[in-house]
Amino acid sequence: MPLSHHLxxxxxxxxxxxxxxxxxxxxxxxxxxxxxxxxxxxMGLAVITVMLFTALFNWPLYHLLLKPADASYISYIVFILxxxxxxxxxxxxxxxxxxxxxxxxxxYLPLITVNCTILAISLFIVLRDxxxxxxxxxxLGSGVGWTLALLIIAAIKEKLSLxxxxxxxxxxxxxxxxxxxxxxxxxxxFTGMMKIQ
Amino acid sequence: xKWKKIAYTRSGRIFINGLWxxxxxxxxxxxxxxxxxxxxRLDNTLAMSAGVIFVMVxxxxxxxxxxxxxxxxxxxxTFMLIISTxxxxxDLFLKAFxxxxxxxxxxxxxxxxxxxxxxxxxxxFASKNKALYAFLxxxxxxxxxxxxLIIIALIxxxxxxxTIFNYPLLPSFFPKMDVLGMAPGAFFVLAIVLWxxxxxxxxxxxxxxSDQG
Numbered sequence: 001m002p003l004s005h006h007l008x009x010x011x012x013x014x015x016x017x018x019x020x021x022x023x024x025x026x027x028x029x030x031x032x033x034x035x036x037x038x039x040x041x042x043m044g045l046a047v048i049t050v051m052l053f054t055a056l057f058n059w060p061l062y063h064l065l066l067k068p069a070d071a072s073y074i075s076y077i078v079f080i081l082x083x084x085x086x087x088x089x090x091x092x093x094x095x096x097x098x099x100x101x102x103x104x105x106x107x108y109l110p111l112i113t114v115n116c117t118i119l120a121i122s123l124f125i126v127l128r129d130x131x132x133x134x135x136x137x138x139x140l141g142s143g144v145g146w147t148l149a150l151l152i153i154a155a156i157k158e159k160l161s162l163x164x165x166x167x168x169x170x171x172x173x174x175x176x177x178x179x180x181x182x183x184x185x186x187x188x189x190f191t192g193m194m195k196i197q
Numbered sequence: 198x199k200w201k202k203i204a205y206t207r208s209g210r211i212f213i214n215g216l217w218x219x220x221x222x223x224x225x226x227x228x229x230x231x232x233x234x235x236x237x238r239l240d241n242t243l244a245m246s247a248g249v250i251f252v253m254v255x256x257x258x259x260x261x262x263x264x265x266x267x268x269x270x271x272x273x274x275t276f277m278l279i280i281s282t283x284x285x286x287x288d289l290f291l292k293a294f295x296x297x298x299x300x301x302x303x304x305x306x307x308x309x310x311x312x313x314x315x316x317x318x319x320x321x322f323a324s325k326n327k328a329l330y331a332f333l334x335x336x337x338x339x340x341x342x343x344x345x346l347i348i349i350a351l352i353x354x355x356x357x358x359x360t361i362f363n364y365p366l367l368p369s370f371f372p373k374m375d376v377l378g379m380a381p382g383a384f385f386v387l388a389i390v391l392w393x394x395x396x397x398x399x400x401x402x403x404x405x406x407s408d409q410g
Contacts, residue, residue, distance in 0.1 A: 022380055023234060023380075024230055024233040024380055024383060024384075025308070026230065027229045028227060073289060076288070076307050077282065080278075084273075116308045119307065123303075123307045169394075170391075170392045173391060174391045177388035181382075181383075181388065182381070184384055185376065188381065
């Protein structure tokens with residue numbers, strides 16, 4: 001049961017409960033950074049990394065410290081501090097030890113503190129009462145799912161910019177939203193295949 | 198005529214900018230996660246807009262009062278702390294008085310913290326201006342955010358469920374477009390609102406048209 005259960009959470013987080021297309025989270029970077037496939041890939045990698053690490057820190061903090069102390073109402077402050085701290089820490093580590101990664105996704109890290117997907121993951125794991133292993137799988141799957149959506153949109157937009165005539169009022173954000181809407185309809189097709197909660 | 202004069206005072210300009218010219222949703226396309234996610238019902242939308250306006254006004258006021266004490270390097274962190282404190286107030290208030298709405302909004306109340314509009318106004322306006330103007334600016338931008346949300350929610354709730362405030366309005370033979378109540382509908386309705394706004398804007402200021410690709 002446990003293994004297939006975890007696999008279900010992973011796939012569910014990617015397809016049926018996609019962060020970007022079902023919960024509509026992380027839209028600001030999705031609109032701003034989906035112009036080129038390369039930038040989109042860098043941002044996606046950064047989001048996956050930060051998501052995994054913050055979930056890794058926030059779960060024990062909530063379940064071992066905040067909940068026993070009956071202080072779960074300050075969890076927002078704690079989560080946002082942990083997220084800001086993690087982002088800073090990752091920035092320093094990447095700058096000093098993995099300079100090659102710096103160009104790939106290090107430059108997108110500062111933007112992530114205000115990316116709502118990261119905070120959303122921490123809130124979801126509290127709301128749904130995930131165990132630690134479930135949390136890890138869920139955050140990894142969510143990050144991958146968000147990145148998948150970003151990459152698909154970026155690829156479509158790259159093609160679109162070459163060979164299409166978008167009305168001037170719809171250029172930029174408007175057409176991105178419409179692409180995202182069509183993609184969201186595609187992803188609606190996955191619902192009912194599996195259920196996570 | 199008096200109305201026209203008001204538009205040229207500083208407070209008047211702040212208001213017009215927030216409501217129309219630099220509208221946070223349609224012009225800057227910021228903080229639209231919650232715009233899209235919670236606008237399928239009007240009551241959720243009103244609760245959310247009230248929450249955002251409250252957090253925005255209080256944050257801007259506090260940031261403006263404290264602006265000479267906040268160290269420059271730590272300012273983003275300080276803003277985040279202030280914002281999350283007020284979001285906790287909103288969350289506890291909703292949990293205590295409107296448990297139903299609090300449950301349907303779920304994580305989106307907490308996500309007001311990462312709504313970039315609030316941080317953006319604190320950073321670009323409140324930290325540089327007097328409290329009165331910071332207050333007016335936050336109120337204007339908050340209202341600008343709220344009315345776009347309400348327009349979108351009206352369209353979506355009416356067409357998806359045939360109701361307004363859960364009160365049935367459309368005759369029963371009218372087809373209900375379920376998809377508008379779900380995520381794709383949110384994207385489409387916002388795209389159309391954006392399109393209308395940008396077209397009107399472009400007609401007024403022909404030079405300043407599209408933004409980043």
